[in-house]
Amino acid sequence: MSKRTTLNRREFFSFLSVGWIAFAAAAGGMASLIFRFLYPNVVFEPAMDFVAGRPDDFDDGVDERWKNVYGVWVYKNEGKLVALSNICTHLGCVPTWLPAERKFKCPCHGSGYYANGINFEGPAPRPLERYKVNLDASGQIIVDKTKVFRYEKGEWTHPDSFIVV
């Protein structure tokens, strides 16, 4: 009885190839699953641009009507209307508008901003960002959140960053 229990060279390499291919396929499948997992099934993000209404709909001062939907405060003052981002420039929390104190105040680290978005207290290094606003043909305000204007870069004088009302 001389049953051969060892593999010859050719058999060894075919086993090795099958093993490695199976391992690579399994690892690749796992990697693709992990990669797919990184992307959410449902995205709850609101649209990046929206129609905010007519300039006459807004009173002077800070208006909160779009804050909970689009994360935008509309601020109208001295004949200018701007769209303020509601993301704190310190670490990205959502500040609260305090009407009595006429300021935005961040609940995370205490940064404070005036109604126009300029930072004046707490650790925030720069003012709130402003979004692009313009009027469409029917006189409605279009807020475009894909374009931001930053004060410290001197962008608040850009004609797209405000509407003259």
Added chain:
Amino acid sequence: MKEFFNIYTDPVYSFTFVCIAFFFMIKYVDLVATKKFGIGLMIGTVVMFVLCFMDPVFSANFYMTNDNVPIIFLVLLLAWTTWFALYKGVNNDRRMAQGLPPIEATPENREKVWAWPNLVYTELFAIILGTVFLIGWAVFFKAPLEEPANPTWAPNPAKAPWYFLGLQEMLVYFDPWLAGVLLPGLIVVGLIAIPYIDVNPKGNGYYTFRERKFAIIVYLFCWLVLWNFLIIIGTVFRGPNWSFYGPFEVWDTHKVIAANNVNISEMLWINTLGVKLPSNILVREIAGILMTLAYLVLFPLFLTKKLFNFKGTFGAIFNGGFLGKRYLQRLGWARYSILIFLVLMTLTLPIKMYLRWLINLKYIVFMPEFEFNI
């Protein structure tokens, strides 16, 4: 009485008080490391909590977030572990001064037992008891179920879990790049570096205080004083809008605190010289840059060399030469520079905290154009 505590728990007073208390704890360590003091400390802490919880405002604020509850146990554990280590260490120091070996080196304590079953059984029971405790806790203190997450709204105050509140407090004083990335990174790297910097072979396998005075003082200051102070401030004393509220003060969202912070550049050019900010960034920030460079150059000098000649305790702190040539020779220049660097980075935290409290300073060097603010 409650009004007194509301006023004097303000960080500028309470941090100063905690630092002074720490100084006296080290100076009179023989007194602290007695059983009487330990019992008094534990009873005092429990009585303090009982008195605080008898106040309706304190307990209302405290239970606003459920994960505050472990803080009570942790404060007790904090007091206990600190006292216990000092007690053991001072006891051994006393023995060694009499020429006796440390208590851990006595023949009856050097006797060896098997890890199995002696240690493993103890661990098994610790695991079971820990699980029972956690299940009981989960049953009796339910996790709060809040409304669905909304990216355009944040609770006020928005508090991190208690173990992150030290970091969140740090973020009040620094740019997020520093307090959120650089300093936490340095804390981790610094902790990893401790065994490579600390070449003192003493205290191996036994408690001691005298033989490792420098290491113990530096570590306890960073951890016991600085870090725990920040966590406790963040947990108990921060209310709506992340403003400071005393322990017995109602959390009023509309409490007005003048926190109009200014940069060094504004103090120099606008407030002192009365001119507009220069447009050149380097000229604008020159004062802050010079102060930072001076801190990085002069302060190591102060730590290394004896510069003044004051008498007494005052001199021990302010004469300079804390680390001295002794440490330079013992550690070698590489370890010594790393040690100095870590000490410098640690001290930026209390320095920046006091500057914020005393002169409302926002940033020393302020370059939002490059996202570089210190």
